[in-house]
Amino acid sequence: MLSNFYNCAELERASSSDHKYQSRLFSSGGSNWRLIVYPKGNVKDNGSGCISMYVEIDSSSLIESTPPTEVFAELRFYVYNKKENKYFIIQDVEVKRFNALKMVWGLLQVLPYDRFINPKNGYIFEGDECEFGVDVIVAPPGLTNWEILSFNEKLPRPKFSWPLKNFSTLKEDVYTSNRFSMGGKQWTVKLYPKGTSEAAGKWLSIYVNLVDSETLKPDEKIFKQAHVRVLDPLGSKHFAYQTKRWHKESCMSWGWDEFLSLAELRKTYLDKEDTLNVEVEFNVVSSIKYSPII
Structure with a gap:
């Protein structure tokens, strides 16, 4: 699991021109990943007004080959609530297939921004801190037998x-x-x-x-x-x-x-x-x- 603490105001200021924040790379299942957070939502993905969270696989983890390299992973996103002393957890219901054509998967509406930003709700604590996390559970190599x-x-x-x-x-x-x-x-x-x-x-x-x-x-x-x-x-x-x-x-x-x-x-x-x-x-x-x- 990757878990990062952020200063909420700095998180918004540190967001890129696309209004998103990208974490450092972390490793799971032999691949490198990055958590992406849109504090006020990914407008391009109909997430305006809500926190949007995504996971991106690092391109170096995808080896050019025939057939193309693919990584299957389950995603579980976290937002910490200090008031209740527990994580607000959302798990994507389907295993996601990461490859060179689809390197990013996530959830466009994790939590309403107005609810998140209100200190009374417990997601903002100790002044202006907040915590986001993600579990990336990678399926073992050689996953060849499946059906949808x-x-x-x-x-x-x-x-x-x-x-x-x-x-x-x-x-x-x-x-x-x-x-x-x-x-x-x-x-x-x-x-x-x-x-x-x-x-x-x-x-x-x-x-x-x-x-x-x-x-x-x-x-x-x-x-x-x-x-x-x-x-x-x-x-x-x-x-x-x-x-x-x-x-x-x-x-x-x-x-x-x-x-x-x-x-x-x-x-x-x-x-x-x-x-x-x-x-x-x-x-x-x-x-x-x-x-x-x-």
Whole structure:
């Protein structure tokens, strides 16, 4: 841990033209680091009005090589409170990857400046002293096995529509939609107009599938949250179910044997041209990135 005492007024005066103060270099995990403090916030990083704190790896710690040198580290920032005799601690929740393209990581809003500067709150003590610190916890060399799971909730075109014309005269047991892309994966919809074997003759069966060409790793799972609808041609009462499922290698398809009764479908959900309109709206699709590519 690096812990530095500062005179608050001198800290602000010693700040550079960017209104930041840089500590001396310190060593952790075989690399050299520097704590950077913006007493009144890093305006360029939307930190105005708050103390901003960052850690920068020294360029000499990054050896030019192929592939480029990378250092993974956890960051834990401290501001000492004399009144409570303890540190105000903020830890970044993710391990950060330092390399030649990204040498600085940190937090833009650690503590409101007005709260910090008020001596009654305990961060300024013994006249005009204050203390900042940081722990840089470096992952051991050779960190090659990792994965990052993310959930994409801002899909640019979340809806897929599928009209099935002449529904009442469809002859096949199952129909498959065209492929469509969602969340970086390829999907299809399978529809059984007379139901699966478990629901034959009475129910419409619908399934949402990852296409066979989407090769998943043995333990990889893809999460989807979506609404599957049969649209009311009058637009007043669409019939819908929500699905929240993990797709994996052994189970690429999820759906309903008894989605909608055929009696209700014929009564309400066919338009004048005998078309059934099916819609799938995706809300969330997960993705996983594996080492060594991020």
